[in-house]
Amino acid sequence: MSFALRAGETLGLVGESGSGKTTTCMSIVGLLPRAARIVGGSVLFEGEELTTKSQRELRAIRGRRIAMILQDPMASLNPLFTIFRQVAEPAFFHQRLRGRSLRSRVQHLLKAVRIPSPEWRMREYPHQMSGGMRQRIVGAIALAGGPSLVIADEPTTNLDVTIQAQYLDLLKDIQRETGVALIFVTHNLGIVAKMCDRVAVMYAGKIVEQAPVRELFDDPKHPYTRALLGSVPKLGNKDPLYAIPGQPPNLASLPSGCAFHPRCPEALPRCADEEPIDFHPGAGHAARCWRLDEHAAASHGRSHS
Amino acid sequence: MAAFIARRILYSVVTLVILSGTIFLIVRLTGDPVLLMAEAGASTEDLARIRQQWGLDRSWAVQYVTFMQNALTGELGKSFNYRLPVSELYFQRLPNSLQLGLFATLISLLIGVPAGIVSAVKVNTWWDSIAKGVALLGLSIPGFWLGLVLILVFSVSLRWLPTSGAGDWRHVLMPAVALGWYFAASMLRLTRSSMLEVLGSEYIKLARLKGLPDVVVIAMHAFKNALIPVFTLAGVNLVVMVNAAVIIEVIFAWPGIGRLLYEGIFQRDFPLVQGVVILAGFMIVGINLVVDIAYAVIDPRIRLTR
Structure with a gap:
């Protein structure tokens, strides 16, 4: 899989549960579970290769140059430590801030995520806060x-x-102020439309289509993307909601050829045997589907390779 | 916090009342104590006199009420056998049992907690396998058998340590190991599983994502959370070891509470057995109360929600 992201840009990573979104993210920061490892590929971050770095080198990057917001705000804060301590840790270990400068840094951060009266709130514990507030603390x-x-x-x-x-607006504001790049993992296409500049659609551990957000919504090239967009409920529509038939495949025993072919309404014979390669139907638009090859072959009399 | 403590105290009192009733009934099922108190071949009149003298001729209900009334004033009755107040006998033996229990707890913590942490951090490596093997041995080898083997090796063969009795640290070493062995294994298992659970949590993932050194993640973020159940177990174990180390104390002729209870049972010494069990129960309920309150102090969630 391959994707690129520029400073200040937001990339959406979309897919069903179990399609490998989280695993992709954890492999960027080098925190895969014990059983998993990166067998190939590369992660280039600000010109540095991350996959060959030692855990010690990665530690200096995690939290300092690449940070992560986890899914469950109720579980991602340590119940026994104050908010101050948990927010202060990255600045304490990476920037080596101490004492007063550390305190004002934490207050500033809490103010940035709109925690009211931060000097008072930072002495509290996670259980004293609502879910929304906790997620802002995680931010x-x-x-x-x-x-x-x-x-x-x-x-x-x-x-x-x-x-x-509210939280999405907050993230947008922060991004505008700090110019931070954002990888936004979600299965909610509404959020993608609101937040992202570009989208990568994942299926069975691979990016099957990648495009600027408007183009993906207006002119999706991969049947899976089309199916995904088709299964979004629309206001006022009385028809039963479209659901993609079948289940996402077991990643341990993927179907041959294109992993989506058993569920694909437009599958070609070759889809069962040959894994599709990336085709580029437009600038910054890529999709892995043999259908695109056929179009290309029909209109230009040649095939991409 | 005050309401929390008040409720806990109420629960403790209820527990003790139930315990007192239970032990009162159970000792009376062991047989007639008067037969053991009188000389062999004593006449029926003599037996009746002794029975009356100790108040055993009255109905169980009356005996229980009297017993409870006295217990509330701190009077646990006189031992049939020693003719001394039960509390006096108990507190005479307590320092010995405390010494043994503290040593055994120390041994169980020193072995169990570090081994549990290592096996959780290095889960599914050979470190973990060794720890699991030790835990299995600890839980399956009975303390009395280990005690006997220790005596055979260190006293009989090597002649390094005394076989029995109390005195200096050499006397306490073997009984403490025999007693603490089992608890070390349970401590190891609890530390391991508690640590594994915490290490798999989202907040540990976030701590790693912050780029904190492993030492900080494990020793501060994980350890503090994982330690709560371990401390509870250690506290409760200590009190259990002090009050109920019956077999180990008998094997090593350790003059503690366990042996006192053992003698009391054999001589159908009702006041002694009742007294020892209730005092032990009082201590066990007490330590649980202390642990609950300590929890509330360590963990801010308990402090406010209950």
Whole structure:
């Protein structure tokens, strides 16, 4: 899989549960579970190769240059430590701030994520805060080391809808102020439309289509993307909601050829045997589907390779 | 916080009342103590006199009420056998049992907690396998058997340590190991599972994502959370070891509470057995109360929500 992201840009990573979104994110920061490892490929960050770095080198990057916001605000704060301590840690270890400058840094961060009366709130414990507030604290922790990339792994899934909207606005504002790049992992296409500049659609551990956000919504090239867009409920539509038939495949025993072919309404014979390669139907637009090859072959009499 | 403590105290009192009733009934099922108190071949009149003298001729209900009334004033009755107040006998033996229990707890913590942490941090490596093997041995080898083997090796063969009795640290070493062995294994298992659970949590993931050194993640973020159940177990274990180390104390002729209880049971010494069990129960309920309150101090969530 391959994707690129510029400073200040937001990339959406979309896909069903189990399509490898979170694993992709964890492999960027080198925190895969014990059983997993990176077998190939590369992660280039500000010109540095991350996959060959030692854990010690990665530690200096995590929290300082790449930060992450996890899914569950109720579980991602340590219940026994004060908010101050948890927000202060990245600045304490990476920037080596101490004493008064550390305190004012934490207050500043909490103010940035709109925690009211931060000097008072930072002495409290996570259980004294609501879910929305905790997730904003997690946001403050992500910003604490002054990162240039924040990976947000479904940050609003566990928040209720009004709080979700607030949180997304907050992230946008922060991005505007700090110029941080954002990878936004979600399965909510509405959020993608609101937040992202570009989108990568994942299926079975691979990016099957990648495009600027408007282009992907207006002219999706991959049947999976089309199916995904088709299964978004629309206001006023009385027809039953479209659901993609079948289940996402077991990643341990992927179907041959294109992993989507058993569920694909437009599958060609070759889809069962040959894994599709990336085709580029437009500038900055890529999709892995043999259908595009056929179009190309029909119109230009040649095939991409 | 005050309401929390008040409720805990109420629960403790209820527990003790139930315990006192239970032990009162159970000792009376062991047989007639008067037969053991009188000389062999004593006449029926003599037996009746002794029975009356100790108040055993009255109904169980009356005996229980009297017993409880006295217990509330701190009077646990006189031992049939020693003709001394039970509390006096208990507190005479307590320092010995405390010494043994503290040593055994120390041994169990020193072995169990570090081994548990290592096996959780290095889960599914050979470190972990060794720790699991030790835990299995610890839980399956009975303390009395280990005690006997220790005596055979260190006293009989090597002649390094005394076989029995109390005195200096050499006397306490073997009984403490025999007693603490089992608890070390349970401490290891609890530390390991508690640590594994915490290490798999989201807040540990976030701590790693902050780029904190492993030492900080494990020793501060994980350890503090994982330690709560371990401390509880250690506290409760200590009190259990002090009050209920019956077999180990008998094997090593350790003059502690366990042996006192053992003698009391054999001589159908009702006041002694009742007294020891209630005092032990009082200590166990007390330590649980202390642990609950200490929890509330360590963990801010308990402080406010309950």
